[in-house]
Amino acid sequence: MEMTLGKRIAALRRQRGMTQEELAEKLGVSAQAVSKWENELSCPDIMLLPALARLLHVTVDALLTGEAIPETQLIPDAHRKPLDQMLLKIFILDTKGDKVRINLPLALVKMGLEMGMSGGSLSVNGSKALEKIDLNQLMALVERGVLGKLVEIDSGDGDHLEVWVE
Amino acid sequence: MRIIIESKGSSRTIHLHLPTALLCNAITAGILCKKSAKPEETSNAEIEISHHITYPQARKLMRFLRKCRHFMNGMPLVQIDEADGSKVEIHL
Numbered sequence: 001m002e003m004t005l006g007k008r009i010a011a012l013r014r015q016r017g018m019t020q021e022e023l024a025e026k027l028g029v030s031a032q033a034v035s036k037w038e039n040e041l042s043c044p045d046i047m048l049l050p051a052l053a054r055l056l057h058v059t060v061d062a063l064l065t066g067e068a069i070p071e072t073q074l075i076p077d078a079h080r081k082p083l084d085q086m087l088l089k090i091f092i093l094d095t096k097g098d099k100v101r102i103n104l105p106l107a108l109v110k111m112g113l114e115m116g117m118s119g120g121s122l123s124v125n126g127s128k129a130l131e132k133i134d135l136n137q138l139m140a141l142v143e144r145g146v147l148g149k150l151v152e153i154d155s156g157d158g159d160h161l162e163v164w165v166e
Numbered sequence: 167m168r169i170i171i172e173s174k175g176s177s178r179t180i181h182l183h184l185p186t187a188l189l190c191n192a193i194t195a196g197i198l199c200k201k202s203a204k205p206e207e208t209s210n211a212e213i214e215i216s217h218h219i220t221y222p223q224a225r226k227l228m229r230f231l232r233k234c235r236h237f238m239n240g241m242p243l244v245q246i247d248e249a250d251g252s253k254v255e256i257h258l
Contacts, residue, residue, distance in 0.1 A: 022247070084237070085237070087241075096249050097248075097249030098246070098247070098248045098249050099245075099246070099247040100244070100245070100246050100247075101242070101244070101245040101246075102243070102244050102245075103241060103242055103243055103244075104243070105230075105234050105238060107230070108227070108230055108231070108234070111226065111227065111230060112227075115219065115223045
């Protein structure tokens with residue numbers, strides 16, 4: 001059975017670890033509106049689609065058609081964005097239920113690496129998960145055109161960490 | 167730069183709109199430099215930098231953040247949603 005727009009929104013929202021209220025707040029609509037979209041009682045306004053797609057980490061096309069887009073992609077040279085316009089997104093959900101999202105301009109990360117920083121230099125809520133990430137290797141992957149979800153860690157103590165480059 | 171603080175049990179949300187240059191300057195570079203050398207421990211959700219940053223490096227980072235504002239204006243840098251309902255957001 002083909003997945004409907006509402007089901008896709010619900011699935012993607014859960015994947016991103018967001019509640020209906022959080023998604024609604026970020027889009028400037030009510031939680032009831034999001035609930036209606038997910039239950040196929042109404043559809044999101046066309047003007048909201050770009051913001052909704054951005055929050056759910058998919059393209060508007062993928063959101064509407066449901067075409068499977070791999071979470072990690074190799075982008076050819078011709079279609080690559082300059083490094084200055086890319087973001088390193090870190091999402092951490094810890095055992096206590098705290099959610100931390102950090103968006104860093106990739107150029108800033110590169111500058112930090114040149115200063116000798118590493119993944120272990122940044123600690124979020126005392127989580128050790130970032131320590132194990134080799135940011136130099138991540139940067140090398142990005143420079144070769146690999147974008148999307150680059151790291152996903154479910155640590156033994158229950159922390160969940162994702163690193164995206166977009 | 168926009169800072170939004172919503173604490174648990176309070177109906178008020180604090181919205182601070184501050185000039186980026188006020189937060190990213192030579193003085194804050196000095197504070198960052200000192201803080202990175204001696205990170206403090208707190209019980210709340212926190213982000214800390216344990217790598218020691220020198221003053222010139224901190225100034226370079228601050229300069230870069232000010233520059234970022236021109237092409238990534240309004241971008242959320244940090245969003246913290248604590249389990250108890252408190253929220254902190256920092257937008258460029």
